[in-house]
Amino acid sequence: xxxxxxxxxxxxxxxxxxxxxxxxxxxNHEYMSWYRQDPGxxxxxxxxxxxxxxxxxxxxxxxxxxSRSTTEDFPxxxxxxxxxxxxxxxxxxxxxxxxxxxxxxxxxxxGTRLTVT
Amino acid sequence: xxxxxxxxxxxxxxxxxxxxxxxHSTISGNEYVYWYRQIHSQGPQYIIHGLKNNETNxxxxxxxxxxxxxxxxxxxxxxxxxxAVYYCIVRVNNYGQNFVFGPGTRLSVLP
Numbered sequence: 001x002x003x004x005x006x007x008x009x010x011x012x013x014x015x016x017x018x019x020x021x022x023x024x025x026x027x028n029h030e031y032m033s034w035y036r037q038d039p040g041x042x043x044x045x046x047x048x049x050x051x052x053x054x055x056x057x058x059x060x061x062x063x064x065x066x067s068r069s070t071t072e073d074f075p076x077x078x079x080x081x082x083x084x085x086x087x088x089x090x091x092x093x094x095x096x097x098x099x100x101x102x103x104x105x106x107x108x109x110x111g112t113r114l115t116v117t
Numbered sequence: 118x119x120x121x122x123x124x125x126x127x128x129x130x131x132x133x134x135x136x137x138x139x140x141h142s143t144i145s146g147n148e149y150v151y152w153y154r155q156i157h158s159q160g161p162q163y164i165i166h167g168l169k170n171n172e173t174n175x176x177x178x179x180x181x182x183x184x185x186x187x188x189x190x191x192x193x194x195x196x197x198x199x200x201a202v203y204y205c206i207v208r209v210n211n212y213g214q215n216f217v218f219g220p221g222t223r224l225s226v227l228p
Contacts, residue, residue: 043218108160
């Protein structure tokens with residue numbers, strides 16, 4: 001298994017541009033999520049999904065959109081990039097559903113480093 | 118919601134055991150303690166988790182006190198590659214099935 005794959009690894013955007021950060025997992029995990037990590041702030045949850053067709057907001061959702069049309073993919077969209085969105089973005093997935101999955105751990109991708117100028 | 122408190126940084130000599138403490142005095146009865154680490158801005162890596170019994174796997178051991186108010190992650194023979202930020206997490210329910218990451222402990226393994 002490749003695990004959680006994020007693309008691209010690096011991206012530079014100008015203010016106002018849009019882009020989509022891709023996340024795919026091949027572990028058939030129902031739950032997927034996006035975090036951002038800024039210096040001194042730790043990881044903060046942006047959006048999450050407990051299954052195809054279901055998404056919800058996390059701690060810092062403003063400026064980001066998500067959709068979940070398949071179990072494997074969970075793209076994160078920036079509609080109009082701002083310098084405040086300069087960050088490292090991590091996608092994570094885990095088993096969800098059923099009694100044995102209640103406390104299953106998160107599996108992370110290696111991140112996308114985004115700079116907005 | 119249970120919160121965790123960790124020292125911001127620790128040093129450990131290579132080859133010695135690294136003991137990383139975590140305080141979670143408000144943990145509820147059905148909340149698990151998880152440990153992750155992050156090496157040099159890579160994605161966080163799962164290490165171990167437990168409820169109330171001590172746990173051990175190929176990476177580490179987790180010791181949880183009987184009252185569950187604190188725990189210790191033990192890396193039995195630390196190597197330079199264990200230098201990382203270590204996060205102690207207690208699973209919360211305010212966003213469904215999500216995990217909340219604090220600032221963690223920066224462990225430096227010294228030669």
